[in-house]
Amino acid sequence: MTEIRFSTVIGEDRVIRLPSQITLAPGPIEVIVRPQRNGAAPSEPREPIGRRLARFAEEHPDLDLPEDLARNHDHYAHGAPRGIDDE
Numbered sequence: 001m002t003e004i005r006f007s008t009v010i011g012e013d014r015v016i017r018l019p020s021q022i023t024l025a026p027g028p029i030e031v032i033v034r035p036q037r038n039g040a041a042p043s044e045p046r047e048p049i050g051r052r053l054a055r056f057a058e059e060h061p062d063l064d065l066p067e068d069l070a071r072n073h074d075h076y077a078h079g080a081p082r083g084i085d086d087e
Helices: 049-059 073-078
Strands: none
Touching: 049 073
């Protein structure tokens, strides 16, 4: 079987219910439970990485991060040319 990913809400009864479009054959499976990022519902868009990095840098001035980290995160993370994130 290939990996299947889906989001659901665990109710007060602590039962994990599959979305109606997911069908699984009986038998053993591995289940990994991970809370939604930032508590966001699956349909809510995530905050852009640039804004998250800018906020992180503001909240952690002791880390001495580059002032342009949010704008040039691909440069610092992957070695891309500066300004490529502006496109």
